[in-house]
Amino acid sequence: xxxxxxxxxxxxxxxxxxxxxxxxxxxxxxxxxxxxxxxxxxxxxxxxxxxxxxxxxxxxxxxxxxxxxxxxxxxxxxxxxxxxxxxxxxxxxxxxxxxxxxxxxxxxxxxxxxxxxxxxxxxxxxxxxxxxxxxxxxxxxxxxxxxxxxxxxxxxxxxxxxxxxxxxxxxxxxxxxxxxxxxxxxxxxxxxxxxxxxxxxxxxxxxxxxxxxxxxxxxxxxxxxxxxxxxxxxxxxxxxxxxxxxxxxxxxxxxxxxxxxxxxxxxxxxxxxxxxxxxxxxxxxxxxxxxxxxxxxxxxxxxxxxxxxxxxxxxxxxxxxxxxxxxxxxxxxxxxxxxxxxxxxxxxxxxxxxxxxxxxxxxxxxxxxxxxxxxxxxxxxxxxxxxxxxxxxxxxxxxxxxxxxxxxxxxxxxxxxxxxxxxx
Amino acid sequence: xxxxxxxxxxxxxxxxxxxxxxxxxxxxxxxxxxxxxxxxxxxxxxxxxxxxxxxxxxxxxxxxxxxxxxxxxxxxxxxxxxxxxxxxxxxxxxxxxxxxxxxxxxxxxxxxxxxxxxxxxxxxxxxxxxxxxxxxxxxxxxxxxx
Numbered sequence: 001x002x003x004x005x006x007x008x009x010x011x012x013x014x015x016x017x018x019x020x021x022x023x024x025x026x027x028x029x030x031x032x033x034x035x036x037x038x039x040x041x042x043x044x045x046x047x048x049x050x051x052x053x054x055x056x057x058x059x060x061x062x063x064x065x066x067x068x069x070x071x072x073x074x075x076x077x078x079x080x081x082x083x084x085x086x087x088x089x090x091x092x093x094x095x096x097x098x099x100x101x102x103x104x105x106x107x108x109x110x111x112x113x114x115x116x117x118x119x120x121x122x123x124x125x126x127x128x129x130x131x132x133x134x135x136x137x138x139x140x141x142x143x144x145x146x147x148x149x150x151x152x153x154x155x156x157x158x159x160x161x162x163x164x165x166x167x168x169x170x171x172x173x174x175x176x177x178x179x180x181x182x183x184x185x186x187x188x189x190x191x192x193x194x195x196x197x198x199x200x201x202x203x204x205x206x207x208x209x210x211x212x213x214x215x216x217x218x219x220x221x222x223x224x225x226x227x228x229x230x231x232x233x234x235x236x237x238x239x240x241x242x243x244x245x246x247x248x249x250x251x252x253x254x255x256x257x258x259x260x261x262x263x264x265x266x267x268x269x270x271x272x273x274x275x276x277x278x279x280x281x282x283x284x285x286x287x288x289x290x291x292x293x294x295x296x297x298x299x300x301x302x303x304x305x306x307x308x309x310x311x312x313x314x315x316x317x318x319x320x321x322x323x324x325x326x327x328x329x330x331x332x333x334x335x336x337x338x339x340x341x342x343x344x345x346x347x348x349x350x351x352x353x354x355x356x357x358x359x360x361x362x363x364x365x366x367x368x369x370x371x372x373x374x375x376x377x378x379x380x381x382x383x384x385x386x387x388x389x390x391x392x393x394x395x396x397x398x399x400x401x402x403x404x405x406x407x408x409x410x411x412x413x414x415x416x417x418x419x420x421x422x423x424x
Numbered sequence: 425x426x427x428x429x430x431x432x433x434x435x436x437x438x439x440x441x442x443x444x445x446x447x448x449x450x451x452x453x454x455x456x457x458x459x460x461x462x463x464x465x466x467x468x469x470x471x472x473x474x475x476x477x478x479x480x481x482x483x484x485x486x487x488x489x490x491x492x493x494x495x496x497x498x499x500x501x502x503x504x505x506x507x508x509x510x511x512x513x514x515x516x517x518x519x520x521x522x523x524x525x526x527x528x529x530x531x532x533x534x535x536x537x538x539x540x541x542x543x544x545x546x547x548x549x550x551x552x553x554x555x556x557x558x559x560x561x562x563x564x565x566x567x568x569x570x
Contacts, residue, residue, distance in 0.1 A: 355462055355487035371462040385485045386463045414427055
């Protein structure tokens, strides 16, 4: 079918699809928004690092140290090219949560005359659809500095309401931190419009790209943003490695977050000066094999092509939206039209709690997420205690969506069938 | 493994027609328990009369397991002496945490035996216990006030 990748061939790259689920059933994995699976090439890269090159990077006068450093730095360049940036702007962290905390803590450490310093009354702007990872660090920074946290509201159809953007992103605003794509709703936010509003008032713009970078081409220069965070493990990479991208001139002005070895320039017993970015933000021996694995993951994604991945997911999204909405009693929580929307589908089903639906689907080998998806405030705004979420990736195909649909019908049958047996 | 072994009829029945799901005001203790991983919430009011559990009433949202288990608990423990209620609670918790090894004694935990299958699903243990833990919490708060 046009626009679709050859999923049968792709799945052969992922060892996990060789196993079966709940007594011999095919694994139908619809939880890539939580974490993606890993192709063998990524696992091999990690193993190869440990088996053949293991050594602490940026130290040691021996061949292994040289090789390890070269592999680690090559991975950094791979990430940099992927985002259309430069290696000096790529910081390895343990995940996006740490990347965002790095920013919040570094800003909190800024001296009074720094551009990053927050005064009482300064404003930090987020949105109502943030994952807790891009909400709580800013809540806490606001609490520590006396800054005011405010947010762009979400409309009932799951879009950002930008009608009052100029009064929300006002002259007091120092930081705007926003998700690129909602992990609950699938909404892809119109970043450029919000970046323009931030630029108008001289605020820094931070993009939580966890749900976008794995799925379509993200170009930091084109978006004209200041910082970006994503996690390797959602982009077919290993756990334990995340990325903070930041403009070099900003990173080099920022105070450190974690301090210790590797991040220094010069040290005496009573003081220290710090290395330039990215080393300034990489204290201690980093997750080296994981970084090398992430480099391999990005090479793998490039091999398939981000444009092809995006087109494949667009086709799946159209198919899934049509099929899901045809189920009586099912309500999509999020946009129901194709425009600016990723392959993430949260929904509620009349009279069946998400946790029960998730359990029923699991009996058919179908993995979905249920609950509040680390976005509790959004769930309150939408007035749903919990949803079921199916999140797709390029290793999913129409048959996975068909399995989900028939699994939902089976669950409806099971939970809503008339019962006769008396209570004991 | 099929759904019937987890979702016994008695669970689905309590889910559809929960008992004591209407708060009686002026309790000796009111507690709110959350399941932070799924957003479920139980508010429980406890009334004691001397050493007797007089009323257990509750409100809440959640999956069939959490709602049915809370319904069963409120029915089973109401009218019991406090120490008897605690001993039933301990028996129920033991079954739910048994990883499928215990079936439970219907003489002691009544409809609670229907939840024995839940113990094979680690992710659902908390659902089956949320109401019971709320009762335990309310009881200790209530006793502290006496």
